[in-house]
Amino acid sequence: MAETDRGGHVHSHVPERADRGTRRRLLIAFCIIAVIVVAQAVGSVITGSLALLTDTAHALADASGLLVAVIAATMMLRPPSSERTWGFARIEVIAALGQAVLLLVVGTYAAVEGIRRLFEPTEVPGTELLVFGVIGLVANIAAIAVLASNRDANFNMRAAFLEVLNDALGSLGVIIAAIVIATTGFQRADTIAGLFIAALIVPRAFRLLRETVRVLMEFTPKGVDLEEVRAHILELDHVRDVHDLHASMIGTGLPVISAHVVVDDDCFESGHAPQILEAILACVKEHFPVAFDHATIQVETAALRDRELPAVQHA
Known part of the structure; x- marks a missing residue:
């Protein structure tokens, strides 16, 4: 769970x-x-x-x-x-x-x-x-x-x-x-x-x-294309950016994925952010053959992203 x-x-x-x-x-x-x-x-x-x-x-x-x-x-x-x-x-x-x-x-x-x-x-x-x-x-x-x-x-x-x-x-x-x-x-x-x-x-x-x-070396697990993962997440409503996207294997049968996802500011005001988080997890589970046992997704505002990353990394 x-x-x-x-x-x-x-x-x-x-x-x-x-x-x-x-x-x-x-x-x-x-x-x-x-x-x-x-x-x-x-x-x-x-x-x-x-x-x-x-x-x-x-x-x-x-x-x-x-x-x-x-x-x-x-x-x-x-x-x-x-x-x-x-x-x-x-x-x-x-x-x-x-x-x-x-x-x-x-x-x-x-x-x-x-x-x-x-x-x-x-x-x-x-x-x-x-x-x-x-x-x-x-x-x-x-x-x-x-x-x-x-x-x-x-x-x-x-x-x-x-x-x-x-x-x-x-x-x-x-x-x-x-x-x-x-x-x-x-x-x-x-x-x-x-x-x-x-x-x-x-x-x-x-x-x-x-x-x-x-x-x-924490390479991306076989069968996972992170650019495809990014593209699918970006297709979700209210998602504006995906950065710090990583996927690796801790051990056999234990793949992990993490990402920072920027959403519209009003999603936090309306309390819609948890639903977006559930949609992201469902998206990853549906489109990719690797079953990630541990997912760490940080949903954040653009302002928080701007404080975390230099402007050149926003693209």
Whole structure:
């Protein structure tokens, strides 16, 4: 529900109720993927496999993503405070940035090392590699089974499901490489599998990096054209100007918008300003696909605007 204060500010503070069942599924999936990380890390040291090392980093990034999802689901149970008005909404953004950096580093290393190993193949024991690959795939399938039934519940669950599914593909690549090595002795199969996994994670890393930078830099959310927002608001009766118009993302699923809207002076004398405020909110909600959970609209007179802004900014 929107609240209006005396300054014309409209605040939407609708707490999302955390689903304890969803949190439990995420926690179980995180524990499974954490086991994968440990097992594959040990396996990469024992076998010297590039594919297994790359897949370990992939699983580590997935585990951190699941951990953030668990934390986010837990934080949703906490009410906002005066010190943390947005709670921990951006913790997932910071973690995603760390994931992106990790994946880019590992992907770059895998590409460089993979090219070197194509010319100088490293001896990798196929049987041991197969064992660790199967452990990873089985654990990933278990995590997929845990998340599948509730994967459309919210953003966290969808992201977690896709992360685990993607990691399962990496484990499958390790298994195929192990079988090829064990049956044919073709050692470059491990390198090819490593390059395949790198090809899976590098695009994801760039996508994560781009999305997190957009949020941290407070860029306008996708699907929102502020010039169109301005034009629609200006079409409303009694609206004379729109300035200080901003829109950004606090975190996933939490877009915000703010604006100063100049209306006719007689709107305040007649008590019509609240109706104009409601019309502005309805306009934004109707014309734009992003559902702004928090809108701050200041309705003001031209005189107040003139005191706030230099004349060159009025246009």
